[in-house]
Amino acid sequence: MMPDNSTIWIVIVGLGIGTYLIRFSFLGLIGGRPLPEWLLRHLRYVAVGVLPALITPLVIWPQATGGEPEPSRLLAALVVLVVGVWWHNVIAAIAAGMLTLYGVQFILG
Amino acid sequence: MSNTHRTFWRGFLDCSPFILVVAPFGLLFGVAAGETGLDLLQTMSMTILVIAGASQFTALALINDHTPTFIVILVSLVVNLRMAMYSAALVPHLGQASLRTRMLASYFMVDQTFAVSIRHYEHEPTRPLREKLAYYFGGAASICPFWYGFSLLGALIGKAIPESYTLDFAIPICFISLVAPMLRSLPHLAAALVSVSLALLLAWMPYNLWLLVAAVAAMMVGAQTELWLKGRQA
Numbered sequence: 001m002m003p004d005n006s007t008i009w010i011v012i013v014g015l016g017i018g019t020y021l022i023r024f025s026f027l028g029l030i031g032g033r034p035l036p037e038w039l040l041r042h043l044r045y046v047a048v049g050v051l052p053a054l055i056t057p058l059v060i061w062p063q064a065t066g067g068e069p070e071p072s073r074l075l076a077a078l079v080v081l082v083v084g085v086w087w088h089n090v091i092a093a094i095a096a097g098m099l100t101l102y103g104v105q106f107i108l109g
Numbered sequence: 110m111s112n113t114h115r116t117f118w119r120g121f122l123d124c125s126p127f128i129l130v131v132a133p134f135g136l137l138f139g140v141a142a143g144e145t146g147l148d149l150l151q152t153m154s155m156t157i158l159v160i161a162g163a164s165q166f167t168a169l170a171l172i173n174d175h176t177p178t179f180i181v182i183l184v185s186l187v188v189n190l191r192m193a194m195y196s197a198a199l200v201p202h203l204g205q206a207s208l209r210t211r212m213l214a215s216y217f218m219v220d221q222t223f224a225v226s227i228r229h230y231e232h233e234p235t236r237p238l239r240e241k242l243a244y245y246f247g248g249a250a251s252i253c254p255f256w257y258g259f260s261l262l263g264a265l266i267g268k269a270i271p272e273s274y275t276l277d278f279a280i281p282i283c284f285i286s287l288v289a290p291m292l293r294s295l296p297h298l299a300a301a302l303v304s305v306s307l308a309l310l311l312a313w314m315p316y317n318l319w320l321l322v323a324a325v326a327a328m329m330v331g332a333q334t335e336l337w338l339k340g341r342q343a
Contacts, residue, residue, distance in 0.1 A: 002146040003145065007178050008146070008147055008172065011155075011172065011178060011181050011182055011185075012155045012158060012159070015155070015158075015159050015165075015186065016158030018186045018189075019159050019160075019164065019192065020216065022186070022189055022190060023195070023215040023216070023218040024196065024211075025193050025197075026196035026199070027204065027214060028196075040194075040197075041332045041335060041336070042329065042331075042332045043190065043193060043194045043328075044335070045296065045300045045327065045330075046190045046194070046328060048292070048297045048331065049303075049304050049323070049325070049326075049331060050187055050188050051163065052301045053323035053324055054167060054284065054320060055284045055285055056309060058278075058281040059281050059285075076282060077282070077285055080289070083289075084288070085289045085290075085292055088289075088290045090130050090286045090289075091129050091130065093285070093289060094286045097282040097285070097286070098282060
């Protein structure tokens, strides 16, 4: 079922304006009060708090298989994580992951 | 060539390796947007207005799941909250620029321009403002055209790529490759583990609220772990 046109546009505009305001928040408002330490401490962990949660269902319950866990994807995800942590190289991690993905699919037929 | 010119191209060069990340990510976004039901204008509007891949993919995933619109926007914005930190971190270096320049710099505040610039500024903190700005916009000039261009390409050719290519999985792969280098300390690791665990345990929650709960809990665990470690060192 295709999503509603107006829904899409509201999201685009809302996300666009909201994101810009986030980006502009400090750089634009110089002289504003500095953020309290406890808030800064929490903000440090936003990316690492949101992204893994986001990724998990995509890996464990991929939409393409109707939600069933699938070995080539699970292995590829693991490989990306290990390579990424070990070598800190984003491109190598992506390449290793895609290779694992296609490699396992090839082996399993 | 003046110093400012040279610095612009230096920023350009230093950011250019990230073209290899931005291009495929953009391509995938173009494809995914088409599959979610966005037309070309909508896809390009999103990619140009938002210019933040992770949140764009998040929005697509939530739209696909028929999540209420308000929650789509809220959750996608949460994904972008890290940019508030980028904004704060750039103030000491770019804060003296004119308002219009700062407005422009805010538009181009993406992970790559921020990370590369802040690293440069910390290495050479005493350079004049116009050089710091040149470096920053040089980086933006290097990767942003590829973001726009490859999003367009993905939107145009998306239908042509067979489903059997499992390209859908390139999205999680790109995300994981971005997260892996972030796992550089115990608090970060703890936050990530909580994030994953709660995502698994709370998947039943409606409106994808599990994402907000998992994220907030993970951030709190990260912050508390950091405090605990500081306490131990004192």
